[in-house]
Amino acid sequence: MKTSGNTIFISGGSAGIGLAIAKKLSAAGNKIIINGRNEERLQSALKELDNAIAIKGDLSLQSDRINIAAQLKSNHPDLNIIINNAGAAFINDLSDINNNSAEKAYLEINTNYISVIDFTALTLPLLLQQAEAAIINISSIAVFRSNKYLPTYSASKAALHSYTQGLRDTFAENDKLNIYEVYPPLVNTEFSAEIGGANGIPPSEVADELFTALENNQFEVPVGDSKKIHQLVVPVSEK
Template structure:
């Protein structure tokens, strides 16, 4: 699809991967709309983004999803790309009965999965009215295997992965709407600090890979070490379906 002169909404766009994507796409001549919960962080992010505006709100809340979708329809009718990047993660020790594991999992599932489905449904009519549109879901290397530190986060991203595949299949015959999935590995952001994010790749690498994928209409976007796992998964899938 075209990589300039788009109007792009990016959730979780005030920091980390979302901000890196916003910078990359802003530099390419796109109108950027970033979203986040914290007003101060949004304003600081805007200082790094020419031709961008911010819409504050928490997409994990139904009322905020409706309000933001309405604002996009009213004020930005040309919106044609939505990047679902906002996420939640918690260290979740399943061996500790006092850990509130289910409550942590609920927050992750709500933010990483349910809210994405609902918000996508809200903006979908607007995207379908465009000549060239895209939905970009940011999942994770964790879709391939959970671990003892982030078991329920991994499960929420696996659910997002499955939904994204279904969404892509649903619109496979619609040449005006493409559905992308980005699979970052560990990334050096504040979001991942608790799990050793300092050892991860820079967020700009994720943004660079997405930019190339948009240009090539490459709907699967593995990044860094995810590429090896993704390639193996594709090989197994092709063998099973042969």
């Protein structure tokens, strides 16, 4: 996969892993479109990027997904990479009957799984028009093993993982469309602060690993501690 000259949409691109990926790909000579819900944060992120614009919107809402996909089709017909990075996560104590466990799970499944399926379907016709295209889903080390702190988040990422595998199989014979999955471990971002993110790897490490994977057409992209588990569960393969 070429690593420059692409037009790339990154959801959740105003901070954390999304912004780190945006910086890496912007510096490599790509046109970047970042998405997020907060206009102030988007504008702040743009100051750190070259050749980038922002589209505000909440991809967990179907109306926003439809609107953003329409904007991409009209204003960015050369779009050839989408990075589904926006996510939701909650510490969810299943032993606490007053915890609203199902409500938290619904928000996670909607953002981390359902919205990805819908937004991918909305942008797929445009991607399929390109000479070379990619869909990059940011999943998690949590797809391999849940825990008592993030049981429903882990389940939502496991669902995303399963969907990504199915999507890759669906387009296995299409040499123009590649499906990547990135498995970050704990990353030091505001998103993960509640679960000890300060002990995690820098988001730039995720961006570096993704960039190398793009260069090498490596569609499975374990990062950091995820590599140990991934090697046992899902050997790195080209497709």
